Amino acid sequence: MKNTICIIMFGLFTLACVNSQAGDITVDDPWIQEAPPTAKAMAGYLGITNHSKAAIMLESASSADFGSIEIHSSEIHDGMVHMHKEPHLAISPAASLKLEPGGYHLMLMKRKRNLQAGDRVGIKLHFSNGEALHIEAEVRK
Numbered sequence: 001m002k003n004t005i006c007i008i009m010f011g012l013f014t015l016a017c018v019n020s021q022a023g024d025i026t027v028d029d030p031w032i033q034e035a036p037p038t039a040k041a042m043a044g045y046l047g048i049t050n051h052s053k054a055a056i057m058l059e060s061a062s063s064a065d066f067g068s069i070e071i072h073s074s075e076i077h078d079g080m081v082h083m084h085k086e087p088h089l090a091i092s093p094a095a096s097l098k099l100e101p102g103g104y105h106l107m108l109m110k111r112k113r114n115l116q117a118g119d120r121v122g123i124k125l126h127f128s129n130g131e132a133l134h135i136e137a138e139v140r141k
């Protein structure tokens, strides 16, 4: 009898989880471009998908391996890459946004340890719906 109650309760709990906001955001293929040891900053890329019915903003990011992380966009004028700091990044309802070379990226600054291809970096992403995602980005050439 006790077992039956547990199974029913677990079933209700699972339903409650599906209906809550947790899991509205998923991240795919996070990676960081390898940079020379002298470089002060590195660029991080990933795909972000918003599974909810409302726009969600990526508001900030942090990592134990970097002193600070900014959200940047980049544009090319006259063959020169210009980067702009963005206060946040909006992901439309039921849509994906790709941070990729030549476009949006995470600007990882004040590196605290040497990072080479194959190393993994933990990054925490904070979203406007209150969700915080901990991701692991691989350093690649």
Ligand SMILES: [Cu+2]
Pocket: 043, 072, 083, 105, 106, 107
């Ligand atoms: Cu940048």
